[in-house]
Amino acid sequence: MRTHTYDQEAAMFIQMIQGPCSKQDEARQMINTWHQELAPGATGWLGGTHGFTDDGQLIGVIRFDSREAAMANSDRPEQGEWAARLMALMDGPVEFHDCDDVTLLMDGGSDDAGFVQIIRGRVDDPSRLKAMMADTTTLHEMRPDILGGTLAIEDDGSFVETIAFTSEAAAREGEKIEPPPEVRSELAYAMQSATFYDLHQPWFESRA
Template sequence: MFIQVIQGRCTDADAVHRQMDRWREELEPGAKGWLGGTYGITDDGEFVGVVRFESREAAEANSNRPEQGAWWEETAEYLQGPVTFHDSDDVTMMLDGGSDDAGFVQVIQGRLSDPERFRHAMEEPMDLLRQVRPEIIGGTIAIDKDGFFTQTMAFTTEDAAREGEKQAPPPEARQMMDEMSSVMQDVSYHDLHHPWFATAGTH
């Protein structure tokens, strides 16, 4: 899987949402290899889009379509200042991955001092996490070539997520979390209180 993360300060949230809906209606049919996306706007007006493709080649082919370029020019009018893109084909699925039924999504970003060690921690069985934090549906972790990571976590509801954060995890789960945290630097959290989703072939 390939993930592209798009971020920028939003000047008109409704217009950005409409543009994303219009992409699905008009451009999705020609976007080969597009799998879906998770979108939202933070309290301070930052748009975050986490878009999934089958491969980097499929994403690049989509970007090169003239209609994609025209659509993006219109969309960029509602995003102020620099828009950042993070591309990654180093993608790990966590638990059940994302879900279009999630009521709350948290996007966690930062840099990894040791990506290999982080991946190893992620490969540990997640059964215990599922037991102690049932409100976590799953997520994706994308690491770009510079070690910048984007973790997208889907929760059933925000209330359940906040309640779960208060629970002290058992020692085994704490050890896994500490292992991951030890290689994460410059971490930032982007809460999407009202996320919306898109999945290929569904409308």
Template sequence: MFIQIIQGRCRDAEQVHRLTDEWRETMGPRAEGWLGGTYGITDDGEFVAVVRFESREAAARNSTRPEQGEWFDRMRQCFDGDVVFHDCDDAVMFLDGGSDDAGFVQVVQGRVSDPTAFRRFMEQPMDVLHEQRPEIIGGTIAMEPDGWFTETVAFRSEDEARAGEVKQMPEDARREWEEQMAAMTDLRYLDLHSPWFASSMRSGMGTGMGSGTGTAP
């Protein structure tokens, strides 16, 4: 699986939302390998999109479509400054991966000192997390070779997410998680209070957008 993260300072939230809906309805069905997307805008106006494709090659083929370029030209006008893209071939899902019914999504970005160890940790069974934090539906982890990562966590609701933050985990699980947190730096937490989603017929879960040339929303 290939994940691309798109971020930028948004100055027209309504138009961004309309354009992502337009892409899903008119171009998404013909986008080879597109699986889905999770989108949102933070309180301070930062747009975040997390896009899943079956492969980097499928995403690249989509970016060459003329209609894709025209669409992205319109999307770019909704931003102040540059739109930043992160392409991640190293991507995994955890728990149920996510859901188009999620009421709140938190995006966590930062850097890990040992990407291989972090991936192993995220791929292990998460029965304890599921039992202790049932409000967490699931999410994705996308990493670049230098350890920079973006994690999306889908929650049933923001109220449940905030209540769950203060719960005490069992000692072993807490210690293991604290060890992983100690290996992270430059952490940022981006709260998407009103996320929206798009899903392909090929995907059972909505989390996806495009390439440096505007691959897809």
């Protein structure tokens, strides 16, 4: 797999989709078809992280260099046709989230990750959450299993955090490490209403 870290991307806008999908092979092929056929014409598209949760949710976190680029992609007729085909494979309603406010954790993530966690929650002070993401010295020393991540925040304080790990085994071992009191306090604040989604077999796409 080609190594790709997201700190190579100067600006970022994130679209996140999530919905129930039992036709997982077909959905993955449909997403791969987008990469092969539509990605070359998608100006500003940077890449994406995809996977299925244990309860059959398809989650995709797609990166563009701006909202304008993402909206221009959505307006393409071929994008609309492809999206209709993907939606036909879903088992129920699909959520869409658009986020201009994106913060990178360390290298922002890596296409070499063996395990990814998607964390969804809401905070009343996004600046506090972003400050925690920016202070990575302790985290890097404490959790070498974390390759990086992205934090995407909506206007109401809802957030989608995507964390890339070297492997699930390493992530589970890392979870046993007790963080310092000040870090523990900030984590408790950020994760008080959070839901975690594990992508055991994530796959990635990035612009060459």
